Amino acid sequence: MNIDFNFRLRQVFFLLLVLAFAIIIFKQLFIFFPGFLGALTLYILCRKYFLHLTLKRNWNKSATALLFMVLFMACIVAPVYFSLQMVYSKVQVILKEPEQINQAMEAVSKQLTTWTGQDLLNKQAIGDVGKKVGSFIPGMLNSSAMMLGNLLMILFLAYFMFLNGHTVEATLRKFIPLKARNIDLLADETVGMVRANAIGIPLVSLIQGIVAVLGYWIFGVKDFVLLGLITGFFAFFPVIGTALIWLPIVIFMFSKGDNGKAIGLAIYCLVAVGNIDYLARITILKKMGDVHPVTTILGLIVGLRLFGFWGFIFGPLMISLLLLFIKIYKTEFGEPHTEKKAGHIQ
Template sequence: LIPISLVVWFLIMKVQHINLDPQVVLAPVEQISVLIKQKIGYDILNTDNLKSVISWAPQVGQMLMGGITSLALNIFVLIFVLYFMLLGNDKMENYIMDILPFTEKNKLTILHDVNMVVKSNAIGIPLLAVIQGAVAMLGYYIFDVPDLLLWGILTCFATVIPIVGTALIWLPLVIYFAIIGNWWDAVGLLIYAALIITHVDNLIRFVIQKKMADIHPLITIFGVIIGLPLFGFMGVIFGPLLLSIFLLCADIFKREYLENNNSSSKTHIEGL
């Protein structure tokens, strides 16, 4: 809640200083359009493109409003559930332990594994995002990216997006530098992002997995894909967490019932 509140406060401060004069807003777009037309001969501000943008605008607005509503509702539910979890955490944990259909040994195992999985997802993923965002901000500072704090925050959020990840932020910046003719910063940022920003993900993930649960990257990717439609933005945390716990329970079930049944069957056959 604290990082989200800080990000919202930062964005509100940014919005307050935005000049709503249409000419001021359209001037940079027109400048980029002229540069693109000079480079490749394509006019991005032609009539067809403008009609497409206008037709997409209501959908984008609805999506943003839906996302804001979903985030506000999720935060309210989180605070509500957190209150009762803090109020009766021991009773809740004991009740869950009682109804688990496993032996005492496997109950302790699953409790330990769930604890590790929760730490890895609820702490590891945000920590990875913050570190990767900070590394990206260093590169943005070196290569004179404007509003580096804003782009750094966006990079933090982009780390949890499957497949594309931080490239969703730094690649448009590289293209922007190339369009305006700033080839030194464009090439430098591209090399820095490809060699450092992208690979720091693997390094930090390896260190986190050594300290916490060893969560396969595919679980994180598929967890985010599953969690976002179900929980909105909070699905970034809950999706990988639920998928990890499901696989953990399946493994416990296999050890508790399937392997024991196979061992009993072998013993019975050998006795015959």
């Protein structure tokens, strides 16, 4: 008994020591945690193709991994970089001449007052909005160093994940304390959720952004490409996201006297921009993995607070994983308990 107690005590002490070291290291490296998630996402998305090329076609593993890194840079990083550059250049102009925003907001305020008879956007509210936007945008753009660091971390970790993927997967299967069927369920569901969150949601937003660009161009909106890009960015927030951009544009057009164009743009955005989201979700997302809008919204709130820019992808993924863990817990620990109770009743 004494020997067994001492063994358990030493075991608990050592586990606490390991846990303490893990927490300390994780806290110091948390800033790069989105990079780890990004590398894992890239590995999951490309794993099937990587194995096909290296195992069936006998391609060199290192060269194939580098090829995937180059494709990742070309297809994802480059468009995001040029988009941010476009936004940054425009923001720089706005910050140097903030009266542009103030004039536009005053025009919107006057139009709302004309329609409602109430001063919904007084000068103090306009000033507060301007200050918040002025402090939020530079802070987001100035996080470029952190984004660059996480990008390098993605490339570094993903490279070694591709080279040692089979070994890591086999090791994880040994250490995950679940039944084999639940480990398979975890793997399959994770792949589906990663596809839906990392490809499906951004793809839906991109489609809405393109449709919005087309509408802004048709109805003569200035800076239609930039505004369409921002509309697609806000499309990450389901249902009302795009309206936060196109609705003020419509009101501003009314304030300028462009009533016909304003009505046309409002109808276009309600019918086309709004419904393309629904159509994309019941087609694209249903095939990749069904992500409920509530999951997306809650995930964005969590993700943006934890990871900043990267939270648009990894926030919804975390919520989806939480729901999956609850499902696995039910099948892992609920069924044996039910069977035991059923046997006892008989």
